[in-house]
Structures are given as structure tokens and as C-alpha cells.
Amino acid sequence: MDTFVVSARKYRPSTFRSVVGQEALTTTLKNAIAGNKLAHAYLFSGPRGVGKTTCARIFAKTINCLNPAADHEACNECESCVAFNEQRSYNIHELDAASNNGVDDIRNLIDQVRVPPQIGKYKVYIIDEVHMLSQAAFNSFLKTLEEPPAHAIFILATTEKQKIIPTILSRCQVYDFNRITIHDTVAHLQYVADHEGVKTEPEALNIIAQKADGGMRDALSIFDQTVSYTGGNITYQAVIENLNVLDYEYYFKLSDAILNANVTECLLILNDILNRGFEGQYIISGISNHFRDLLVCKDPATAQLFQVGASIRERYITMAKKCSNEFLYNAIEISNECDLNYRLSKNKRLLVELALIRLCQLQKPEGASSGKTEKKSPIEPITAKERITHKNPIQEKIPDKESVSSQTPAQDSTQKTVENSTQKPVAESNVRKPAEKAAPLKKRTVSLSGMGVSLASLTNKGEEETPDTGPATYHIGTNLFTEKELVNAWKNYARQLEEEKLLKNTMSLYIPKMLSETVFEVEVNTELNKQYLTDHANSILSFLREKLDNGDITMTIRIAEGNAIKKALTSHEIFEEMVQKNPSLQKLSDEFGLELS
Numbered sequence: 333m334d335t336f337v338v339s340a341r342k343y344r345p346s347t348f349r350s351v352v353g354q355e356a357l358t359t360t361l362k363n364a365i366a367g368n369k370l371a372h373a374y375l376f377s378g379p380r381g382v383g384k385t386t387c388a389r390i391f392a393k394t395i396n397c398l399n400p401a402a403d404h405e406a407c408n409e410c411e412s413c414v415a416f417n418e419q420r421s422y423n424i425h426e427l428d429a430a431s432n433n434g435v436d437d438i439r440n441l442i443d444q445v446r447v448p449p450q451i452g453k454y455k456v457y458i459i460d461e462v463h464m465l466s467q468a469a470f471n472s473f474l475k476t477l478e479e480p481p482a483h484a485i486f487i488l489a490t491t492e493k494q495k496i497i498p499t500i501l502s503r504c505q506v507y508d509f510n511r512i513t514i515h516d517t518v519a520h521l522q523y524v525a526d527h528e529g530v531k532t533e534p535e536a537l538n539i540i541a542q543k544a545d546g547g548m549r550d551a552l553s554i555f556d557q558t559v560s561y562t563g564g565n566i567t568y569q570a571v572i573e574n575l576n577v578l579d580y581e582y583y584f585k586l587s588d589a590i591l592n593a594n595v596t597e598c599l600l601i602l603n604d605i606l607n608r609g610f611e612g613q614y615i616i617s618g619i620s621n622h623f624r625d626l627l628v629c630k631d632p633a634t635a636q637l638f639q640v641g642a643s644i645r646e647r648y649i650t651m652a653k654k655c656s657n658e659f660l661y662n663a664i665e666i667s668n669e670c671d672l673n674y675r676l677s678k679n680k681r682l683l684v685e686l687a688l689i690r691l692c693q694l695q696k697p698e699g700a701s702s703g704k705t706e707k708k709s710p711i712e713p714i715t716a717k718e719r720i721t722h723k724n725p726i727q728e729k730i731p732d733k734e735s736v737s738s739q740t741p742a743q744d745s746t747q748k749t750v751e752n753s754t755q756k757p758v759a760e761s762n763v764r765k766p767a768e769k770a771a772p773l774k775k776r777t778v779s780l781s782g783m784g785v786s787l788a789s790l791t792n793k794g795e796e797e798t799p800d801t802g803p804a805t806y807h808i809g810t811n812l813f814t815e816k817e818l819v820n821a822w823k824n825y826a827r828q829l830e831e832e833k834l835l836k837n838t839m840s841l842y843i844p845k846m847l848s849e850t851v852f853e854v855e856v857n858t859e860l861n862k863q864y865l866t867d868h869a870n871s872i873l874s875f876l877r878e879k880l881d882n883g884d885i886t887m888t889i890r891i892a893e894g895n896a897i898k899k900a901l902t903s904h905e906i907f908e909e910m911v912q913k914n915p916s917l918q919k920l921s922d923e924f925g926l927e928l929s
């Protein structure tokens with residue numbers, strides 16, 4: 333392996349036939365040569381490393397070949413071809429416009445254009461990264477392009493065709509180069525490996541091809557790098573370590589956990605991946621792609637779009653059978669949304685964690701609700717009923733059971749009011765979750781206002797709720813406080829949080845603002861942040877009320893302008909849905925004379 337030659341150079345194609353992955357295009361070029369229909373200017377556009385310059389060189393060599401083969405390929409034997417192959421031909425001039433983009437560079441080139449070739453018929457001028465030419469250089473080049481000498485052919489290459497001015501474009505024959513498919517890349521790498529005596533695993537070459545993203549030059553350079561790293565034995569494990577690619581096993585593990593609605597497992601896996609040094613965004617976009625791949629694998633027709641080795645494709649097909657289409661659509665949407673929000677998010681880890689939690693909630697356990705709500709709004713926020721049905725372990729871990737609040741499924745659009753309701757014994761007694769019963773209850777209670785909330789918890793708790801009849805024995809005053817005191821209390825609360833890192837981080841992101849003597853507002857950036865604060869509103873409020881000695885403190889949470897993601901249901905709509913699931917609710921509501929505000 334010591335004498336390993338850089339593959340991109342050693343295996344650079346010398347004929348159109350050996351160019352990988354651009355068959356249609358090379359055939360057209362060969363036909364043009366065969367029919368002697370050569371243009372004076374060509375534009376080769378396409379991503380980097382897909383063969384633009386290589387094809388331009390082969391083209392220049394072929395049209396100058398003194399003894400072309402029957403299939404119109406260069407002979408690679410005549411004097412001209414040999415000169416080309418030894419890079420000493422005077423018939424080819426290359427200008428890299430990325431580094432030589434001034435008027436003088438172009439003038440030098442134009443001066444040479446007038447001189448006819450000594451051997452062969454054509455002089456070929458390749459201008460690489462032509463979009464980098466300065467405006468002045470473009471202009472002076474334009475004149476030559478309009479009236480070129482008969483022996484001059486220009487091949488302009490660019491990765492950004494849209495930056496080429498129309499006057500140039502209209503004078504060129506345009507050839508669009510494709511990204512090279514993973515299949516073609518793998519086949520070529522295998523060819524190189526066989527010739528170099530390198531041992532490979534198909535999945536390893538697949539990962540290299542994926543990483544190269546359609547560019548053969550990159551693929552070969554990664555290949556070389558891996559050969560020297562592995563001493564000539566390219567295994568899947570070696571490649572993912574070398575390229576810092578996340579093992580697909582993790583995606584399989586994650587999707588298994590998500591399908592089992594196992595939040596704890598998901599968060600542990602995420603933690604493991606983060607500890608391996610992967611970025612959150614890399615992970616979430618990987619999850620997105622994974623679900624996309626599963627969707628593609630559900631149908632044998634589209635499974636062909638899935639460019640991986642046979643063994644892993646089988647695993648995907650098997651896993652895809654476990655997922656409903658609806659689940660996959662929703663999962664892709666949730667992970668994609670997280671991916672989009674990632675850059676703007678101040679608490680990136682929380683964002684990814686919440687996405688995983690929401691993914692877990694997509695899988696309803698048997699006997700759960702019909703899923704009517706989910707159809708209406710595929711990305712539903714974390715709602716009280718879902719949390720309770722799923723026994724979300726995060727919630728269970730929270731030590732402060734006294735005040736974990738239940739919460740309405742997305743009350744009125746972007747604003748949600750959380751207020752004290754000591755004066756409303758009915759709502760008060762109903763708002764506690766079963767978990768709270770285990771904990772010693774203080775009589776001071778806090779609840780979310782509005783029917784949506786209290787009824788939401790009712791539906792989840794069933795009938796055995798013990799009514800809380802007695803008056804509150806623990807009284808909090810109506811002390812007036814300043815915004816500064818409020819902010820301090822808010823920070824104090826956040827500071828003492830130990831296990832609830834997510835809440836701690838969310839709270840330290842935002843500072844509350846007073847709207848009136850007892851009402852304060854928290855303006856958050858995302859629906860997820862709002863959700864998280866809402867979920868913990870009761871414990872936050874209990875603390876603030878006690879600390880500031882004012883039982884009327886109320887919190888509203890608002891998503892900053894322009895950040896609202898979805899319009900949620902009105903409280904009437906929520907109530908109607910609940911009644912459908914639990915008709916006794918209507919009776920209860922009538923008996924107590926409850927009304928939606």
C-alpha cells in the first residue's frame with residue numbers, strides 16, 4: 333500500500349467510453365465529432381467533480397486525434413494524443429477563472445487565440461469556473477466569442493450556470509452534467525479497488541459514495557484516504573469512523589424506540605450519539621432521511637430509488653412494514669420541522685429532544701383514541717391527554733409532583749393564559765393528575781384556567797376523583813411586587829432546578845415581563861418552548877406565588893411575532909372533541925353549569 337497512487341489521477345478516464353455516469357452526454361459529444369458538427373463554444377455545467385474538465389480534455393484530444401478509432405474515440409497512440417496524455421500539447425489551454433479572473437488574464441488568452449495550431453486542427457481553450465470572471469473580463473471575452481477564428485474552440489465550465497450572463501449563454505452549446513449516481517460511483521470504486529488489490533465491503537463503498545454526493549473526484553479522494561487509513565482493507569466500521577458518519581444502526585435503534593413510544597430509550601440513544609460528537613442538526617436531518625428512506629422502501633417500485641446495498645435494503649423494507657404511511661408522513665414532517673428550526677433555536681438539544689418525544693407520541697398504544705385529532709393536525713403539540721396516555725417518563729421523573737400541570741390541547745392560537753383559580757373549586761379539584769395523589773397535597777392549588785384545561789384532565793382521570801370540598805387552608809396574600817422581583821424569583825426557580833435541565837434551559841432563555849399588577853407575559857420563540865413552559869406552568873406559578881406572596885399571579889405565554897407555527901383549536905372545538913370521546917363530560921358540564929369562556 334505504500335506506493336499507492338492518487339486514484340483520481342491514475343484512474344482519470346482517457347476516452348469518452350470510460351467517463352463514469354455521463355453516458356448520454358458523452359454520446360452526444362461523440363456524435364457531434366462524428367458528424368463534424370462542432371460548435372465554437374460549449375458550456376459544461378454541473379456540480380464539482382462530476383467530469384466537466386475531464387470531458388473537456390477528452391474532447392480536445394479527440395478532435396485533434398490524427399487517427400481516430402471507428403467509434404470516434406481518440407486513438408491515444410498518435411503524436412497528438414500522446415502529447416495530450418503527457419500534458420505537453422500546445423492545442424489545449426486551461427484557465428482557472430477562480431484564480432485568474434481579471435481583464436489581463438483574459439487578454440493573454442485572447443492573444444493566444446489568434447495563433448493557429450502547429451499539429452492537429454483545433455486549439456481548445458478551457459475556462460474553468462467561468463462564472464468567476466470579472467464583469468470587465470467577461471466583456472472583453474465576449475468580442476472573441478462573437479467572432480472566433482476557425483481553429484478556436486472554447487469550453488467554459490461552471491458549477492453555477494445561473495451566474496453566466498445571457499449574452500455568453502446564448503453563444504454556447506450547453507451541456508448539463510449530472511451528479512453521478514451512488515450505484516455508478518460504487519461500481520467505479522469497486523473497479524479501482526479490484527485493480528489496486530484493495531479489499532472492500534459493499535456498504536463501505538456505499539457510504540463513501542453517499543459522502544461524495546455525486547462527485548467522482550471526491551469519491552476517489554475519500555477512497556484513497558480510507559485506503560491509507562485502513563491499510564487496504566475498507567470495512568464499513570472503518571469508513572464510518574474515518575468519515576465521521578453516524579452508523580445507520582443508530583437510526584434503526586431510534587426508529588425502534590419511536591415505534592415502541594419509548595421516550596426514555598430515545599433520549600438515551602440521542603445522548604449516546606451526542607457524546608460521540610455528532611451535531612444535533614446532523615442527527616435530526618439523519619432521522620428525517622431515515623424516515624424518508626423507510627417511506628421509499630414501503631413500495632417495491634420506489635424502493636429502487638433507495639441506493640444502498642442489498643442487505644441493508646432488506647432491513648429497511650422489513651422496518652418499513654412496521655410503519656403506517658400516516659406515521660411516516662407525520663414523522664418526516666416533525667423531524668423536518670425540527671431541522672428547519674434548528675439553526676434559529678437557542679436551545680438546540682431541547683429542540684431535538686422534543687422532536688423525539690413528539691415522534692414517540694405518534695404511535696398510539698392499543699385502545700387509545702381514534703386518532704381523529706391527529707388527522708386534523710398532524711403536528712400536534714404535546715398535549716395533556718397524550719402525555720398521560722403515554723406515561724411519558726420525563727414527566728414521571730419530575731420530583732415536584734405537587735404541581736405538574738395538566739394542560740389544554742393547544743388552546744386559543746398563540747396565547748395561553750394560566751391563572752390562579754382558587755375561587756373556582758370545581759376546576760381546582762379536577763385539575764390534578766392521578767400522580768399527584770401520591771404526593772402530599774398542599775391545599776393551595778394552581779390550575780390552568782379555561783374549560784379546556786379542567787375538562788382535559790377530567791377525561792383522563794376517569795370518575796374516581798375525590799372532590800376537593802374544603803376551603804383552601806394555605807393562604808397566600810396579595811402582596812404587590814415589582815418586575816425586578818418577579819424576574820429574580822423566575823431566575824431563582826430556574827437555578828434550583830437540577831434534574832429538569834430542559835426546563836431550566838428554557839426558563840433561562842426568556843425573561844418575564846409584567847403586563848399588569850399580577851399578570852406577566854413570557855415571549856418565546858417557538859411552539860416547543862411555549863409547550864414546555866405550559867407543561868410546567870403550575871409548578872412555576874406555585875413557586876412564584878409563594879415567593880412573591882401573591883396568589884393571583886398569572887402567566888401568559890406568547891410566541892414572538894412571525895414565529896407562530898400553527899393555528900390551534902378553539903376551546904369549543906376542544907371541548908366538542910372531548911365530549912365525543914367521553915359523553916359523560918357533557919352531563920358533568922351541564923350539571924355544574926360550566927361554560928366555556
Ligand SMILES: [Zn+2]
Pocket residue numbers: 396397398399400406407408409410411412413414
Ligand atoms: Zn490519436
